[in-house]
Amino acid sequence: MTEVNETEAGIVKPRLHIGLTGGIASGKSTVAAELSALGAIVVDADALSRAVVEPGSEGLRRVREALGPTAIAADGSMDRAAVGKLVFADAEARALLNGIIHPLVRAEGRRLVTEAGPDAVVVQDVPLLVESGQAGAYDLVLVVEADPEERVVRMVRDRGMTEDDARARMAAQATDEQRRAAADVLIVNDAGLEDLRRTTRRVWEQYVTPRLQGSTSGPHGGQDGGQTGWPTDGA
Numbered sequence: 001m002t003e004v005n006e007t008e009a010g011i012v013k014p015r016l017h018i019g020l021t022g023g024i025a026s027g028k029s030t031v032a033a034e035l036s037a038l039g040a041i042v043v044d045a046d047a048l049s050r051a052v053v054e055p056g057s058e059g060l061r062r063v064r065e066a067l068g069p070t071a072i073a074a075d076g077s078m079d080r081a082a083v084g085k086l087v088f089a090d091a092e093a094r095a096l097l098n099g100i101i102h103p104l105v106r107a108e109g110r111r112l113v114t115e116a117g118p119d120a121v122v123v124q125d126v127p128l129l130v131e132s133g134q135a136g137a138y139d140l141v142l143v144v145e146a147d148p149e150e151r152v153v154r155m156v157r158d159r160g161m162t163e164d165d166a167r168a169r170m171a172a173q174a175t176d177e178q179r180r181a182a183a184d185v186l187i188v189n190d191a192g193l194e195d196l197r198r199t200t201r202r203v204w205e206q207y208v209t210p211r212l213q214g215s216t217s218g219p220h221g222g223q224d225g226g227q228t229g230w231p232t233d234g235a
């Protein structure tokens, strides 16, 4: 028989609810793609944060009201470059934007988790999971960590950011130490992409497979007591 857990909000919990986080350009999407290939349903907060401000949406109307017309591009979409410039230089503007977008993303995330059903392994890829104090909402929290200087190089090289832009985004996020403190499993991304994928498969074998066999119980329960081969401050 399938065990169905209900949250306080009456949402049907999946078989296993995994939170995935990490600083910008740390390797989360790579880990999420591998977890998806292993059978997880991935709910991507970045993708949702775009969906909730599509042209014509209530979200975009509220962004315009809060940040002014320069937040809107000529084609009616959110001007992401302009909004990025503004909010990563101004903590008050960022709080305004977050206050509009985050509740919408959370609501949409809850809807998708419920839709995944009680038998699914759901991975929520949430860049700001630690900043928003959500770690306790998951059965397992995976944190991807990469050298901050390497992340700056990636942002500048692959995403056309200036070094200042890249550092401003990192400064708007939790520190590695804060993320480590919330981690059940720390995935250290300090080698190549294939290593990162291999590590992800090992995490699945060690943390997910046993739980699907029904051998663990409860939030943050781990049948191996956190002995993983990875540093796990929070386990």
Ligand SMILES: CC(C)(COP(=O)(O)OP(=O)(O)OC[C@H]1O[C@@H](n2cnc3c(N)ncnc32)[C@H](O)[C@@H]1O)[C@@H](O)C(=O)NCCC(=O)NCCS
Binding pocket: 023, 024, 025, 045, 046, 049, 079, 080, 081, 083, 084, 087, 094, 097, 098, 101, 102, 105, 126, 127, 128, 169, 172, 173
């Ligand atoms: C500021 C915006 C317009 C910049 O858009 P852009 O296309 O350049 O970036 P994108 O959305 O792809 O985000 C890339 C990364 O930036 C970081 N980031 C984005 N928003 C924030 C924020 N408010 N605080 C800290 N880091 C952030 C995250 O690591 C994210 O993965 C956009 O990120 C946004 O609307 N942010 C507010 C919503 C949000 O917090 N999104 C991230 C998690 S839901």
Ligand SMILES: Nc1ncnc2c1ncn2[C@@H]1O[C@H](COP(=O)(O)OP(=O)(O)OP(=O)(O)O)[C@@H](O)[C@H]1O
Binding pocket: 022, 023, 024, 025, 026, 027, 028, 029, 030, 031, 046, 127, 154, 158, 189, 190, 191, 192, 193, 196
């Ligand atoms: N170990 C690695 N070796 C080489 N390139 C890597 C490695 N890890 C990640 N990358 C590259 O760095 C970039 C960022 O990785 P990825 O998109 O997975 O990070 P992310 O944490 O999802 O970023 P964001 O927070 O912006 O969504 C990608 O282009 C990815 O291919």
